Amino acid sequence: MILTKDDLLADPERAALLALAVHPKLAGVALSPDRFEERIAELSLWLPPGEALLRVPAAARASDLLHAERLPGWEKEAFLARAAGRIVTLAHPAGLDPAARALLLSSPVRIVAPMDREDVPRGGWPLLSPRSSSPADPVLALRERLSPPEPDPSIAAAVHAARLALPEVRFEEKAWAALAGVARRLAPGALGDGDGRLVSAARALAAWAALLGHPSVGEGLVERLGDIFPLRESAPSTACPERASHPYPPRDALEPPEDAGDVAKAAPPELPAVAPSLGKGRRSPGETGREGRVLYHRRPADRRPRIDVAATLRRALPFQRLRGTPAGARPHIREEDLRVAVRRRRSGAVHLVVLDASGSMGGERVRLGRGAALALLSEAHLSRESVGLIVIGRGEARLAVPPMRAPERVRRAVLSARATGGTPLPRALAIALEAARRAKAPVSVLLVTDGRANLTLAGDRDPERAGVEVSRLLAGLAALGARAVVLARGSDGPAREFAERNGLPLIAVHPLHGFTR
Amino acid sequence: MASPIYPFVAIVGQTALRASLCLVAADPRIGGLLLFGRRGTSKSTAVRGFAELLPEIEAPEGCPIQCLPGEPLGLCRACENGGRPRPARVRAPLVTLPLGAAEDSVTGSLDIGRALAEGVRAFEAGCLGRAHRGVLYIDEVNLLEDHLVDLLLDAAASGTNVVEREGVSVTHPASFLLVGSGNPQEGEIRPQLLDRFGLSVRVETLAREDDRVEVARRRIAFDQDPGAFDLSWRGRSAELRERIAAARARIEKVALPDSGLSTVARVAARLALEGHRGEIAWARAARALAALLGEAEVGLPHLAATAALALAHRLPQDVLDPQPALDRLAEAVEEALAFPGGGDLLSRSLGE
Numbered sequence: 001m002i003l004t005k006d007d008l009l010a011d012p013e014r015a016a017l018l019a020l021a022v023h024p025k026l027a028g029v030a031l032s033p034d035r036f037e038e039r040i041a042e043l044s045l046w047l048p049p050g051e052a053l054l055r056v057p058a059a060a061r062a063s064d065l066l067h068a069e070r071l072p073g074w075e076k077e078a079f080l081a082r083a084a085g086r087i088v089t090l091a092h093p094a095g096l097d098p099a100a101r102a103l104l105l106s107s108p109v110r111i112v113a114p115m116d117r118e119d120v121p122r123g124g125w126p127l128l129s130p131r132s133s134s135p136a137d138p139v140l141a142l143r144e145r146l147s148p149p150e151p152d153p154s155i156a157a158a159v160h161a162a163r164l165a166l167p168e169v170r171f172e173e174k175a176w177a178a179l180a181g182v183a184r185r186l187a188p189g190a191l192g193d194g195d196g197r198l199v200s201a202a203r204a205l206a207a208w209a210a211l212l213g214h215p216s217v218g219e220g221l222v223e224r225l226g227d228i229f230p231l232r233e234s235a236p237s238t239a240c241p242e243r244a245s246h247p248y249p250p251r252d253a254l255e256p257p258e259d260a261g262d263v264a265k266a267a268p269p270e271l272p273a274v275a276p277s278l279g280k281g282r283r284s285p286g287e288t289g290r291e292g293r294v295l296y297h298r299r300p301a302d303r304r305p306r307i308d309v310a311a312t313l314r315r316a317l318p319f320q321r322l323r324g325t326p327a328g329a330r331p332h333i334r335e336e337d338l339r340v341a342v343r344r345r346r347s348g349a350v351h352l353v354v355l356d357a358s359g360s361m362g363g364e365r366v367r368l369g370r371g372a373a374l375a376l377l378s379e380a381h382l383s384r385e386s387v388g389l390i391v392i393g394r395g396e397a398r399l400a401v402p403p404m405r406a407p408e409r410v411r412r413a414v415l416s417a418r419a420t421g422g423t424p425l426p427r428a429l430a431i432a433l434e435a436a437r438r439a440k441a442p443v444s445v446l447l448v449t450d451g452r453a454n455l456t457l458a459g460d461r462d463p464e465r466a467g468v469e470v471s472r473l474l475a476g477l478a479a480l481g482a483r484a485v486v487l488a489r490g491s492d493g494p495a496r497e498f499a500e501r502n503g504l505p506l507i508a509v510h511p512l513h514g515f516t517r
Numbered sequence: 518m519a520s521p522i523y524p525f526v527a528i529v530g531q532t533a534l535r536a537s538l539c540l541v542a543a544d545p546r547i548g549g550l551l552l553f554g555r556r557g558t559s560k561s562t563a564v565r566g567f568a569e570l571l572p573e574i575e576a577p578e579g580c581p582i583q584c585l586p587g588e589p590l591g592l593c594r595a596c597e598n599g600g601r602p603r604p605a606r607v608r609a610p611l612v613t614l615p616l617g618a619a620e621d622s623v624t625g626s627l628d629i630g631r632a633l634a635e636g637v638r639a640f641e642a643g644c645l646g647r648a649h650r651g652v653l654y655i656d657e658v659n660l661l662e663d664h665l666v667d668l669l670l671d672a673a674a675s676g677t678n679v680v681e682r683e684g685v686s687v688t689h690p691a692s693f694l695l696v697g698s699g700n701p702q703e704g705e706i707r708p709q710l711l712d713r714f715g716l717s718v719r720v721e722t723l724a725r726e727d728d729r730v731e732v733a734r735r736r737i738a739f740d741q742d743p744g745a746f747d748l749s750w751r752g753r754s755a756e757l758r759e760r761i762a763a764a765r766a767r768i769e770k771v772a773l774p775d776s777g778l779s780t781v782a783r784v785a786a787r788l789a790l791e792g793h794r795g796e797i798a799w800a801r802a803a804r805a806l807a808a809l810l811g812e813a814e815v816g817l818p819h820l821a822a823t824a825a826l827a828l829a830h831r832l833p834q835d836v837l838d839p840q841p842a843l844d845r846l847a848e849a850v851e852e853a854l855a856f857p858g859g860g861d862l863l864s865r866s867l868g869e
Contacts, residue, residue, distance in 0.1 A: 025740055061617060062615070062616045062617020063617035063618075063619065064617075065617070066615055066616075066617050066618065067617075067619060099616040099617055099657065099660040099661075099662070100616075100617065102616055102656065102657040102660055103615060103616050103617060103657075105556070106561065106656055106657075108520065126556060126557055166741075167741050167742070169741075171734070171737060176730055176733075176734055177730075179730055179733065180726045180727075180729060180730050184726075196556075197557075197729075198729050198730060198732065198733035199732060199733045199736045199737070201733070202733040202734075202736070202737045203737070203740065206737065206740075206741075294620075309629055310621070310626065310627050310629065313627075313629065313632060317632075328634075328635070404707075
């Protein structure tokens with residue numbers, strides 16, 4: 001059974017998933033979240049019985065994926081060991097711990113994840129992002145969703161045949177010549193983010209050639225990449241697209257968690273008691289996760305404990321003779337022997353300073369911001385809290401210093417900020433949101449800005465849209481429990497207006513008298 | 518897990534990346550290599566392929582930590598009962614430390630299997646032990662958990678690994694070449710750890726379209742028939758392996774004249790570097806480069822070619838734009854050496 005070109009090109013997402021099912025080395029496919037569940041249900045029908053799709057556990061940490069659990073009579077294989085060579089689905093890519101993401105991407109698994117299309121490439125995901133395939137006609141789309149088409153069993157046969165044919169597929173010389181040119185016409189991020197773009201494209205092409213029963217990839221097939229992946233909107237610029245890209249998945253970051261808007265309305269962040277201290281860090285209570293230093297061992301309190309094997313054995317082994325275990329036999333382990341490790345991780349509150357050093361801030365405002373940031377810094381250092389710095393300047397927002405307890409570095413970074421360029425406040429907040437999501441402690445965000453955002457997440461000069469993005473991102477921060485505060489001179493009209501518009505408390509600063517409320 | 522490994526010599530471009538790996542292989546005392554760059558810039562591919570080029574070492578047969586023959590530590594089955602295992606030639610190991618690894622698997626721990634089956638308290642080596650006399654590779658080193666970084670710093674600073682846990686009390690040598698890679702946009706590296714790396718390379722995206730197509734072309738050829746692909750590069754691999762082994766053998770004989778050392782000191786002072794690790798790493802890297810090129814003495818060109826590798830990650834930087842710091846470095850080097858850049862020495866050191 002061989003597919004026809006029309007079958008393949010009619011539905012880009014399906015075509016990408018077919019390539020994924022055929023080629024074991026593709027990194028993965030990003031699908032529109034709209035029909036994600038239906039898509040993976042269809043995909044699972046094409047795979048042979050031994051290769052059922054695996055779900056990456058929600059909010060998994062690296063250690064959850066890596067470690068097996070083994071006790072006599074109880075074995076659980078590590079997720080990555082089970083997943084090797086398989087296709088895994090990742091329902092919540094934005095919620096994944098960065099270390100877990102890195103681990104997943106460096107493992108021999110293929111990933112299918114829902115991601116919203118945005119004109120900015122999605123930082124860090126080397127996934128193919130085909131065009132979204134929903135019909136343009138809303139009635140037709142609705143009808144399709146109400147009665148999904150019957151799965152076609154012959155496709156499974158085609159996938160199987162294509163896998164066998166794949167190693168024989170060759171590339172015509174003209175195909176190589178065409179590849180770079182065609183790839184340049186595609187939207188940034190269409191072939192994933194990273195230098196492997198052409199490799200991913202070539203692998204997908206080989207898989208499609210195998211599905212079509214072609215012995216080789218020709219120029220014609222390469223040209224069709226534009227049918228499957230979205231095209232660049234404007235002419236390719238000579239600027240390096242990576243420069244413009246953003247370290248975190250912006251669209252996901254922009255998407256506030258469910259009902260974030262309501263939370264923001266219902267509970268505006270508390271006013272800080274004393275400025276500039278924005279809430280003290282709490283010592284994280286001991287927890288029984290996998291990370292951190294072991295404090296002590298104790299009996300498990302919950303039903304599904306993470307047993308510490310060595311501690312359990314240490315507890316059980318002295319009783320073996322009492323329990324009548326013959327020498328050399330497996331030890332008897334009883335429930336009262338089970339031990340879990342109580343660990344402690346670094347904690348302490350996290351302060352994120354968003355220092356707006358854009359042109360609109362002017363020299364004086366920036367100097368003020370620098371002073372305030374430095375004051376916060378020395379305060380935070382005394383109470384062993386960490387401070388991160390996000391600097392807006394030269395039309396860019398950067399995580400200049402990730403949250404850490406290295407005051408010297410933050411200080412140097414703060415002092416080097418000068419006022420220039422446009423104000424991509426949304427991008428700065430997206431970075432703050434991502435940092436807040438990763439923080440394992442209470443987060444506060446100190447905004448040293450006049451709020452006159454004029455660059456959107458996509459990098460367009462559009463103050464109105466930038467304002468909307470700012471509100472959504474602030475709602476997202478509030479939903480995470482992060483408290484945001486604006487810091488400005490009392491006489492600063494734009495900053496005051498910005499704080500009022502977004503329901504944020506304003507800490508007024510006077511250059512001579514220090515901080516007031 | 519015997520998936521085929523892409524040959525190191527088949528990597529397109531990325532001269533600085535490849536050359537710096539050869540430099541630290543020629544002289545492991547340069548002290549670690551840090552690779553910065555975006556995902557998919559062949560960092561991991563280069564390191565994995567590099568393992569095939571490491572010189573062989575002599576170690577007791579079956580020893581999990583490749584201890585020096587003649588100095589049995591009694592750690593493994595091979596020599597725990599006072600036995601004298603035969604020495605064997607083995608390839609220096611490349612051990613990958615995964616993110617999210619448990620402390621036990623890094624330092625080593627009680628061998629649970631043997632504790633259960635035989636009732637003995639035996640030691641099972643962790644990553645630090647297994648990487649002894651070889652390479653410890655950490656992908657995404659900037660995302661490594663803090664407590665693991667602490668363990669790593671302890672071992673890297675002292676060259677030994679001390680294990681005190683669950684009934685085992687063991688101290689064994691753990692001196693390894695630390696190779697880390699990461700994307701600085703995703704998280705910063707702690708300054709103490711950064712300082713441990715002798716050289717750093719900023720791995721850039723390939724600029725030329727032709728090169729990118731060549732990457733895809735070679736990768737697809739490798740996907741389809743790894744065996745044949747490897748065979749077609751075997752000659753080049755062997756050549757480079759010999760070059761590295763030869764450099765390692767004669768590195769102590771390469772002279773480092775006083776004039777070169779005073780240049781190093783002058784540049785370091787001018788750039789206001791903290792500490793002396795940078796200068797030492799620079800001098801060693803220049804010597805390793807001379808050794809790879811088969812020369813008898815370190816000259817200004819060798820220093821010029823390795824300056825950025827040894828010093829770039831130690832410069833005080835402007836957060837918004839790292840470029841000026843690099844320009845200052847280039848200026849300082851050019852002025853002190855009266856010599857513009859290292860030319861093509863790095864690619865020549867790879868035999869290209």
